Amino acid sequence: MREVEAGRIVQVVAELCVRVNYCLVEDVLRALKDALRREDSKLGRWALEQVLENARIAREGKLPLCQDTGIVVVFVRVGQDLRIVGGSLEEAIQEGVRRGYRDGYLRKSVVRDPLRRENTGDNTPAVVHYRVVPGEELGIALMAKGAGSENMSGLAMLTPADGIEGVRRFVVEQVRMAGGKPCPPVIVGVGIGGNLELCALLAKEALLRPVGERNPDPFYARMEEELLSEINSLGIGPQGFGGRVTALDVRVKVAPCHIASLPVAVNIQCHSARHAKIRI
Amino acid sequence: MAFVGLHTPLSEDEVRSLRAGMRVLITGVLYTARDMAHSRMVEAISSGEPPPFDLEGQIIYYVGPTPPRPKFPIGSAGPTTGSRMDPYTPKLLALGLRGTMGKGERGKEVIEAMKRYGAVYFAAVGGAGALLARHIKDAELVAYPDLGPEAIYRLYVEEFPALIAQDAWGRNIYRYP
Numbered sequence: 001m002r003e004v005e006a007g008r009i010v011q012v013v014a015e016l017c018v019r020v021n022y023c024l025v026e027d028v029l030r031a032l033k034d035a036l037r038r039e040d041s042k043l044g045r046w047a048l049e050q051v052l053e054n055a056r057i058a059r060e061g062k063l064p065l066c067q068d069t070g071i072v073v074v075f076v077r078v079g080q081d082l083r084i085v086g087g088s089l090e091e092a093i094q095e096g097v098r099r100g101y102r103d104g105y106l107r108k109s110v111v112r113d114p115l116r117r118e119n120t121g122d123n124t125p126a127v128v129h130y131r132v133v134p135g136e137e138l139g140i141a142l143m144a145k146g147a148g149s150e151n152m153s154g155l156a157m158l159t160p161a162d163g164i165e166g167v168r169r170f171v172v173e174q175v176r177m178a179g180g181k182p183c184p185p186v187i188v189g190v191g192i193g194g195n196l197e198l199c200a201l202l203a204k205e206a207l208l209r210p211v212g213e214r215n216p217d218p219f220y221a222r223m224e225e226e227l228l229s230e231i232n233s234l235g236i237g238p239q240g241f242g243g244r245v246t247a248l249d250v251r252v253k254v255a256p257c258h259i260a261s262l263p264v265a266v267n268i269q270c271h272s273a274r275h276a277k278i279r280i
Numbered sequence: 281m282a283f284v285g286l287h288t289p290l291s292e293d294e295v296r297s298l299r300a301g302m303r304v305l306i307t308g309v310l311y312t313a314r315d316m317a318h319s320r321m322v323e324a325i326s327s328g329e330p331p332p333f334d335l336e337g338q339i340i341y342y343v344g345p346t347p348p349r350p351k352f353p354i355g356s357a358g359p360t361t362g363s364r365m366d367p368y369t370p371k372l373l374a375l376g377l378r379g380t381m382g383k384g385e386r387g388k389e390v391i392e393a394m395k396r397y398g399a400v401y402f403a404a405v406g407g408a409g410a411l412l413a414r415h416i417k418d419a420e421l422v423a424y425p426d427l428g429p430e431a432i433y434r435l436y437v438e439e440f441p442a443l444i445a446q447d448a449w450g451r452n453i454y455r456y457p
Contacts, residue, residue: 043443043453046303047405050441054408063410064356067345067429105355107346107429117316119428148361148383148406179456181361181384183406239405240384240454241443272407 002079002136004280006087009140012280013096016142017072018104020274021064024055027210028187028248028273035185035238035245044243048185051238051271066272069106070144072097072126073204077139080132090128093140098122109147129201141208143275149186149268152178155200158262167192167264168227174266175231175247180240183270185248187211188231191265194255203267206251208275213251220252227252238271283441289337290378292398298444300451304402305439310341310381312433314360317424318368321432325371332423332432336376339402342383344429345413354419354435358409359383362401366390373397385454386446395450403445403453415440 036048058065074093101123111117154174158166171190191202214221227250237243288308311333321331342362346355362382369380370393378399383406404412418436425431446452
């Protein structure tokens, strides 16, 4: 049975928190450069130029990409034959977030209670999702999710009769209503199926896929392309300043569901997509 | 498309001469405030107390920066979503506030109040907090230190880039207001 020290997990999580907030992921950077080539709105181009220059400045390691360094969302794949020693897995993850946000000069954006709103002061607790898998693996995917785009996300419990057309209408309308608020060009995570909570989780997990990687099922790959093209014809453009690039990508993730249900969730990700995956 | 240089404080005439779609470079003072600071300010005003700073001619920048590193005046400091401040903004515009700055479109009541009192909404580029921080030369605490990143600061800025997104005549650059 493989053993992993809790202290090692603390260190890895802390490093990931800092890295994602200073270094924009390569595929998003490429997509933004490509967006600048395609965009013909003057104000849209101006916004994209600032975003690209911003990524260059942040990479120097002194100023985070965005002041909203997010609430941390962690997806953990933990092998059933793996043993964590010297502490609990959950506490190691939270301690990693605490250290990363302290040492990396990142903003503490979490309140202890949703209505009484007292800041916890260390950006914990992170939202952690666990999946137990066979073997000895320990995989951690971490994202720093800002609220500007999260607030523009939504879920609808459609019915089977609404079908693909109902899903399409909901997704496009959600992005249209969000306008310039979620910092377009956005990445749109779409969850279809499952139940209420699984559907939302699918939409979030979809955001971890690299830009341009299509759903392996050709049916959904086509749907992603059609949604992307429809969203980009809305004219919202970078920052809502107008233009042809409103979204960099649309990813659909699906799951089986009840015979009476058709849940659909849209999780919007701003252009500053901050996430990373690691195996320990 | 050239940039218009603006120096704070702004007069009503100056603000009414600005048009949606113009790009500006702001030099002078910006006051920071976001959700919690707005709630407190408006509560103070409603109970007859003065706001924590004189609003006349000023611009409020919706930002909650990251902590500054040693020798830096501020951390990353880009705009947050403006519409979350919609419930509070008309009350501040009535007291002479001439500008607000954030990202994304504002609601009808704010647009109407901007026309009535003579004020504009600036959009700075969201997610460009590192770049925008370089235009901030100093930051001084004004009120509500207990709010941490949400406290009110007076920022001294040089050629801070922004766009007139919604002007004092009801015009706006957003497609779906």
